[in-house]
Amino acid sequence: MARMVVLTRAEAEQRARVLRVRGYAVDLDLTCGEEVFGSTSVVRFEVLEEGADTFVEVRPAELLRVELDGAALDGGELLEGRLPLRGLAAGEHVLRVEARMPYSRVGEGMHRFTDPEDGRVYVYTMCCMADAPMVFACFDQPDLKAVFEVSVTAPEGWTVLGNGVASRSGAGRWVCAPTPPISTYLMAVAAGPFHSVRSEHAGLPFGLHVRRSLGRYLEEDAAELLEITRRCFDRYHEIFDEPYPFDSYDQAFVPEFNSEAMENPGLVLFRDGFISRSAVTDTERQTRGIVIAHEMAHMWFGDLVTLRWWDDLWLNESFAEYMGYQVLGEATRFTDVWTDFSASRAGWGYDADQRPSTHPVAPAPDEVPDTAAARGNFDGISYAKGAAALRQLVVWLGEKSFLAGINEHFARHRFGNATLGDFLDSLARASQRDVRAWARAWLRTTGVDTLVPRVGESEGRRWYVDVEHRGARPHRLALGLYDRAAADGSRLVLRERLEREVPSDGGRLTVTLEGPRPDLVLVNDLDLTYAKVRLDPVSWGTVRSALSGLPGQSSRAVVWNAARDMVRDAELGPLEYVRLVRAHLPRESDDAVVQGVLAFARGFAVDRYLAGAERAEALELLSGVCGEVLTTAPVGSGLRLTAARYAIDCASVPEELLEWRAAGEVPGGGPVLDAELRWRLLLRLSVLGAVDAAEVAAAGGADRSARGAEWVARCRAALPDAGVKEEAWAAMFGVEGRLSNQLFAATAQGFWQAEQAGLLGSFARRFFPDVVGLAERRGPTLAEVAGRYAFPAVCVAEETLAAGEECLASAGPVPALRRRLEDQLDDLRRALRVRAAAG
Helix, strand or coil, rough: CCCCCCCCHHHHHHHHHHHHHEEEEEEEECCCCCCCCEEEEEEEEEEECEEEEEECCCCCCCCEEEEEECCCHHHHHHECEEEEEEEEEEEEEEEEEEEEEEEECCEEEEEEEECCCCCEEEEEEEEECCHHHHHCEEECCCCCCCCEEEEEEECCCCCCECCCEEEEEEEEEHHHHHCCCCCCHCCCEEEEEEEEEEEEEEEEEEEEEHHHHHHHHHHHHHHHHHHHHHHHHHHHHCCCCCCCCCCCCEEECCCCCCCCECCCCCCCEEEEHCCCCCCHHHHHHCCCCCCCHHHCCCHHHHHCCCEEEHHHHHHHHHHHHHHHHCCCCCCCCCCCHHHHHHHHHHHHHHHHCCCCCCCCCCCHHHHCEEEHHHHHHCCHHHHHHHHHHHHHHHHHCHHHHHHHHHHHHHHHHHCEEEEECCCCCCCCCCCCHHHHHHHHHHHHCCCCCCEEEEEEEEECCEEEEEEEEEECCEEEEEEEEEEEEECEEEEEEEEEEEEECCCCCCCEEEEEEEECCCCEEEECCCCCCCCECCCHHHHHHHHHHHHHHHCCCHHHHHHHHHHHHHHHHCCCHHHEEEEEEEEHHHHHHHHHHHHHHHHHHHHHHHHHHHHHHHHHHHHHHHHHHHHHHHHHCCCCCHHHHHHHHHHHCCCCCCHHHHHHHHHCCCHHHHHHCCCCHHHHHHHHHHHHCCCCHHHHHHHHHHCCCHHHHHHHHHHHHHHHHHHHHHHHHHHHHHCCCCCCHHHHHHHHHHHHHHHHHHHHHHHHHHHHHHHHHHHHCCCCCHHHHHHHHCCCCCCCHHHHHHHHHHHCCCCCCCHHHHHHHHHHHHHHHHHHHHHHHHC
């Protein structure tokens, strides 16, 4: 059983009172076979209280030897990953633990991957949040920071990477330079026959690394990746007083990585999907740049100064999220990053904040009692909402005061730990504003404020807007006032943009101005605050006829988000939304907006909120959008690639897709059907029943890459065949199932298709008992993957909801699964409400 081992806050506080950890000497042997690796940990620590009792964590396949100050301890006392240390004398101690540790196939601890394309093997660690004891014995909590000295024995021909510069010390032996004090969850090693591109900047070695089979694609992108890295590095040194605190900066793109990236000091790990073998849009390159800047921000926010406990996760993630967008926009060619945030990222926060599982950006300490509770907070609130809140803080406080507070925070807590209170102390000293009141309103509360304008005209050629504030937070925002162009009523021109403050605690904002009322009054123009907005009736009428003529992609993104929220709140019919998309999206010039709108329209409006003839009409409308973009967008543009992808996804019959496949390209200027587009097309043909399992297998035989294997799993599971569905289900949920995290996700993504509702009903009922058993057997990471990808979201029925609620009412789901099910069931309730409202 792979249950998550939970550390409580109380246990961590008690251990921090009695221990100071000086250093770890970790020696890893990666030559022990396919199932285990050797791990020897020597931990130097000081006990502060005479006779103290504590414990060290280690989760081995086999515990070989334990010594404390040279005396053997009974390894038989190891229970659920904890080895007790009793009656410790005050003073310095040395603990030595030798073990064989299990390799992971789901991204926990030391993950091992064999590339199906060439048979080469790669390993890497993922110690966050509580999986460091699957790599080495440690006191695993963020406030017991220590120096790490890591050495590795690896097969000949491998490269070893670590937190410090790794050097060969003999045949197959590598030694990493000692680190400054860092937390256990940040210890990192990656090893394998990498393809590497190395450089130097500001006197430090920089490196890019990927598995050998993707080497040629890394070479194509290396110049851009290094340019972004250098520019962001220099920008952080312009705004931060504290210099980069580590001895090198390696970025490794690794296979089957569960997250987008992980901010290990000196060795950032990214999912290798960022190194694409096929065409990508400029928006996707921008997204990759945002992640690079985000992870680099963590070198200060999280690595140099680390949270004391996981209730302050926002001090890591919200700051890195905000700085990632801001710094990339300031330092590189990607200057319009906040439109991307509005179009594609902000909704993650809004959606999470309207679910029963919502929590404050900075929850109270007792709201995060253990690591299981903390794990659920790696969500849209800690990332997207937190970043939006910080953006609003900068608007409200001023960038100069904000950066001054940050720099004092770094200076006071470098290589240590800090809390929300510590950060507010630093911010208060740098500003004359009441930052504690701001924090209480923004960081300690839940839910989304809604701003509803009422616009009218009064005597004497005056007009007014009265903004109703449904919520309690103060907001500093922009009101955009737009008029129809005299010569072209489908085009809008900006009359004026007003910056105003909406008072807290439901206070109203009223503005009265001379002249006729504008045709469009846009609350939160430029998306400077975090709030849902509505449009008055006249403004909504203007939007329906002239949205594509609104100047400024950021302003258009605000309107599209307002429409999205209205659909989710059952105030705008999903088919009416799709008709708005059909009318205006073909003339949208910003690919981030196009991607964001199509993702919601296809994934939610069509597949969850509509059924029957209305769903078919919506698919036809979206196909029309894509066809028009393919007719008008420049050849080679990201807009054409986005349109081609969604044209494939929205196809209701296979004939046109078969013609594209035969031609090898999209007619009229491309794009060419490269590997990813061909697989995407095959997936849609699989859903429509236009190909069979043999054809899918033949395509897999022609593409023996890891991504090819994932596509095979996805396409096969999508076939409308009961026998094939049963096989896919057994692969995911059978007791003998051993799919890796990525192959499980791919199978689940293919399995649930709205077109196949008649085939899927029985599986929807089986999902809940089967996923509970899977989570118990295979652990929290796969529980989250299953909850995210294998949930029957397209089975929008009261029966599905009842089965899910019955499951949640039981004690069966482990915490990682329970949180996913809570969120998915709330989304299902919302889909049922939207359908009911639409009739």
